[in-house]
Amino acid sequence: MKKAEIKLQVELDDANVPDKITWSSNDGESSDELPAKAMFLALWDSAYKNSMRIDLWTKDMPYDEMKRFFYETLQTLGDSFLRSSGGDPMAEKVIADLRDYCAHFADKMEVLEQQN
Template sequence: MKTAEIKVTVELDENNVPENILWESTDSTNKEAVPVKSMMLALWDQSYKNALRIDLWTKDMPVDEMKVFFYQTLMTMGDSFLRATGETNIIEDLRDYCAHFAEKMEISK
């Protein structure tokens, strides 16, 4: 069995607002921590049958980039859901919504 570790370091200001987010993985070819402006982590708690989430972004994360980040996250969640369940019909609906989201947020693809 192989084991990999993902480490997220969040540097906070005096008001506990993220200033820097760094992530690294023992399984990555890049051995240095990579700075990011935003992250979303979702975990499934099987005992309680609910999602546990951590959504963080730095105080200097640009709003226009946050819109693109959400759009891309929604799209990739759809891809993951399709691979996990094979539910093709609902994925078409989700992709339609993502197109609507991109249009409303004025995101160029």
């Protein structure tokens, strides 16, 4: 069986605020550490039927990038749910609603205007 390792490193300042986040994987073309300014990690605990999460961002993460990060994360969560649903028609309807909300979020937070 093939195994892959994803490594996350977080450097903290004296107040335990993230200064630097890097990640690497041994399953890609390069195992170099790559920088990141923010991360959301969610794991499902099937024994307790709940999620465990780690949400971190560096203190130099700009607010406009954080808004874009949230928008893109919501969009990709919808993609992931669709892939996992096996073509469930109700999932497709619910994800359409999520897409509508993402458009609303992007409009209110002026996410897409910042891109241009």
